[in-house]
Amino acid sequence: MAVSARRGAPLSIEEISSAALRLMDAGGVEGLSMRKLAAELDVNPMSLYHHVASKDALVELICATATARMRLPADDDAPWQEQLRALALAYHQYARQHPALWIHIHNNPRVIADRTMPLWQVLDRILRLAGVPEGELRRTSDVLHAFVSGLILSELQGHLPEEAGEIERSLGLAVELIVRGLEGVTRPRG
Incomplete structure (x- = not known):
C-alpha cells in the first residue's frame, strides 16, 4: 500500500x-x-x-459497488410487501444522494445488468417471497426496476412536481401499484 x-x-x-x-x-x-x-x-x-x-x-x-452502499432490507420475517417498500425507498434515496452516479450506471447497461449486484439478489429474494415463479423472476425484476427507474429519472430531470412531500407521495403511489400488482399476479386463482 x-x-x-x-x-x-x-x-x-x-x-x-x-x-x-x-x-x-x-x-x-x-x-x-x-x-x-x-x-x-x-x-x-x-x-x-x-x-x-x-x-x-x-x-x-x-x-x-454502488448497491453495496445502499441500506437494503434484511432477510427477516417482515412481510414481502414491507421489504419491497424498504427496497424501493433505499433505491430512491441512493439515487437522490448520488444522481450523477445513478445516471451514469443507467447510461451503461452493462453495469446495471450485472445480476451479482446485491440489489438484484435482494429484489429476487423479495419476489420469491411474493410468490413469483422462478422462471418469471428475471422478467419481473427487470420490469419493476424499469418502472421505478423511470420514476426516478423523471424526478431527477424535473418532470415531477417538487412541492413539499410530492416526490415521496409519487414514489409511495408507485410502490403501492407495484405491491398491488404483484399481489394480483401471484394470488392463487381458484
Whole structure:
C-alpha cells in the first residue's frame, strides 16, 4: 500500500472510492479526475495508480459497488410487501444522494445488468417471497426496476412536481401499484 509523504498514512480503496464518489456528486463523472482526487486525498496523483489502473477503472469499481452502499432490507420475517417498500425507498434515496452516479450506471447497461449486484439478489429474494415463479423472476425484476427507474429519472430531470412531500407521495403511489400488482399476479386463482 502506498504511503503519501504528505499524509503519512496508507490509502485504502474504500477511502479512494468514497472521495471519488464525493467528487462525482459535486461535478458528475466528468468532474472526476485523478488529479482532483489526489488533491482531495492530499496525495501525489501517481500514488492512486497503486490502487486503480485508471479513472475508468475507478468509476467501474464505484458503479460495481454502488448497491453495496445502499441500506437494503434484511432477510427477516417482515412481510414481502414491507421489504419491497424498504427496497424501493433505499433505491430512491441512493439515487437522490448520488444522481450523477445513478445516471451514469443507467447510461451503461452493462453495469446495471450485472445480476451479482446485491440489489438484484435482494429484489429476487423479495419476489420469491411474493410468490413469483422462478422462471418469471428475471422478467419481473427487470420490469419493476424499469418502472421505478423511470420514476426516478423523471424526478431527477424535473418532470415531477417538487412541492413539499410530492416526490415521496409519487414514489409511495408507485410502490403501492407495484405491491398491488404483484399481489394480483401471484394470488392463487381458484
